[in-house]
Amino acid sequence: MSATIVPLPSAASSVEEGKFADLALRGGRVHCLDLDATVFEAIAVRAGRIVATGSDADIAAFLGPATEVVELAGRAVLPGINDAHLHAVWMGARWPKTLFEEGGGEGAHGKLLSNAEERKQAILKAWSVMASLGITSYTEPGIGPGEDDGETGCFGTPVLETYLELAGTAAQTARVTLLRLFGILDGPSDFASMRRSIDVEVRAADPNWLAIPGVKIFADGIPPMRNAWLRDPYPGGGHGGLMTGSGDDAERLADFTAMVELAHARRLQVAVHATGDRTIEEFIAIVERLGGADGLRHYVIHGDLVTPEQLARMKQAGMGLALQPLIADLTRDWMAQAVGPATAARAWPLHLMLAKGMRVVLSSDAPVTSPDWRRSIASAASQLEAQGVAVGGEILTELLRMYTAIPADQDGALDWKGTIEVGKVADLCVLDRDPYMTGARNFSDIEVDLTIVDGRTVFDRLA
Numbered sequence: 241m242s243a244t245i246v247p248l249p250s251a252a253s254s255v256e257e258g259k260f261a262d263l264a265l266r267g268g269r270v271h272c273l274d275l276d277a278t279v280f281e282a283i284a285v286r287a288g289r290i291v292a293t294g295s296d297a298d299i300a301a302f303l304g305p306a307t308e309v310v311e312l313a314g315r316a317v318l319p320g321i322n323d324a325h326l327h328a329v330w331m332g333a334r335w336p337k338t339l340f341e342e343g344g345g346e347g348a349h350g351k352l353l354s355n356a357e358e359r360k361q362a363i364l365k366a367w368s369v370m371a372s373l374g375i376t377s378y379t380e381p382g383i384g385p386g387e388d389d390g391e392t393g394c395f396g397t398p399v400l401e402t403y404l405e406l407a408g409t410a411a412q413t414a415r416v417t418l419l420r421l422f423g424i425l426d427g428p429s430d431f432a433s434m435r436r437s438i439d440v441e442v443r444a445a446d447p448n449w450l451a452i453p454g455v456k457i458f459a460d461g462i463p464p465m466r467n468a469w470l471r472d473p474y475p476g477g478g479h480g481g482l483m484t485g486s487g488d489d490a491e492r493l494a495d496f497t498a499m500v501e502l503a504h505a506r507r508l509q510v511a512v513h514a515t516g517d518r519t520i521e522e523f524i525a526i527v528e529r530l531g532g533a534d535g536l537r538h539y540v541i542h543g544d545l546v547t548p549e550q551l552a553r554m555k556q557a558g559m560g561l562a563l564q565p566l567i568a569d570l571t572r573d574w575m576a577q578a579v580g581p582a583t584a585a586r587a588w589p590l591h592l593m594l595a596k597g598m599r600v601v602l603s604s605d606a607p608v609t610s611p612d613w614r615r616s617i618a619s620a621a622s623q624l625e626a627q628g629v630a631v632g633g634e635i636l637t638e639l640l641r642m643y644t645a646i647p648a649d650q651d652g653a654l655d656w657k658g659t660i661e662v663g664k665v666a667d668l669c670v671l672d673r674d675p676y677m678t679g680a681r682n683f684s685d686i687e688v689d690l691t692i693v694d695g696r697t698v699f700d701r702l703a
């Protein structure tokens with residue numbers, strides 16, 4: 241026998257010395273939610289990033305003596321959920337009450353937060369609720385000087401200060417995309433106020449934890465209140481109108497146009513609360529005149545009465561839409577009373593938003609409704625079925641992507657979050673069963689077992 245010992249390929253042969261995974265999850269159904277809907281068995285994570293995906297055997301080389309191993313035993317893993325429209329501070333201050341459910345309507349107004357400690361506690365409460373739901377990213381839609389004298393204390397500049405203090409600390413368990421607000425939340429705004437404040441510099445935070453890419457504009461109201469701006473009159477008269485500026489329709493539109501143009505000129509993302517088809521029309525027309533969204537990913541929030549033709553133009557102009565399935569469910573009858581059954585029947589056309597390349601995200605608008613994304617998915621699935629779409633695995637992938645990959649794209653962050661891929665951050669949500677076996681209608685039965693943010697476990701149901 242030769243004295244030369246040829247070493248067997250060791251488990252660590254493909255891993256650089258000292259580069260074992262901190263965390264590995266194996267033996268499960270890992271739904272990457274990339275465009276190919278790839279499914280793996282296992283993931284390895286190091287220093288907050290995904291370093292390997294594949295079969296259990298594929299990641300074995302990454303397991304070192306200090307690697308924490310989660311045995312999935314058939315459980316499912318999704319990318320962390322991204323709720324693209326969730327008022328976290330307001331939700332934390334009101335928790336567990338929502339406006340439409342759980343008796344949250346009464347006492348909806350009045351001061352909720354008065355000082356720095358209360359603001360901090362509201363954010364921490366919201367983060368802990370989100371961690372328990374598998375939510376690892378969200379958009380806080382509207383914080384800024386327009387609400388400095390606001391009645392709730394949930395949306396003013398001091399809230400931004402609290403966010404800046406907490407950003408990137410161990411207390412933070414969800415990544416924040418924050419939109420600045422220069423008017424009143426759900427109320428009037430004007431170009432002069434935006435012009436006055438838009439160039440006030442905001443202290444920079446690590447954009448992986450607190451990104452401030454754009455502005456929120458409240459353009460109109462909501463159809464049930466008959467203050468959404470419609471092309472055709474409401475039964476009984478009136479078209480509704482814009483909340484921007486003052487005066488007649490033309491003057492209000494000029495104010496709205498100036499706001500969108502100014503934010504666009506500052507290279508800011510513009511998210512517009514727009515529910516009436518006329519408001520949506522004017523927003524699209526402004527962006528088209530600007531030559532499209534130009535990579536800034538402007539989007540419509542709510543979009544209740546968006547038309548098929550408008551959806552096609554939005555896609556062409558690089559614009560997206562943030563839809564809330566639970567609001568559609570909860571207000572459909574109320575909408576029909578206000579606009580008539582024919583108009584109400586074409587509201588929230590989710591079936592038309594499944595078109596490839598359309599940037600549509602699902603979200604909760606919590607605390608308007610529950611932040612529970614499982615309920616949103618179940619609701620979206622039943623709406624699609626009512627619209628004649630059979631909800632199978634492919635559609636379920638689309639719905640799940642609307643809560644993960646597509647909002648990451650809306651955040652301009654799809655290169656580092658939103659799907660489970662090597663090199664991306666390890667923001668993960670472990671479910672007690674495979675949602676593709678459960679079916680979208682029964683989503684509410686699924687339990688969130690683990691929430692992992694940046695490779696760190698921030699919620700463990702079984703602990």
Ligand SMILES: [Zn+2]
Nearest residue numbers: 325327381605
């Ligand atoms: Zn909202």
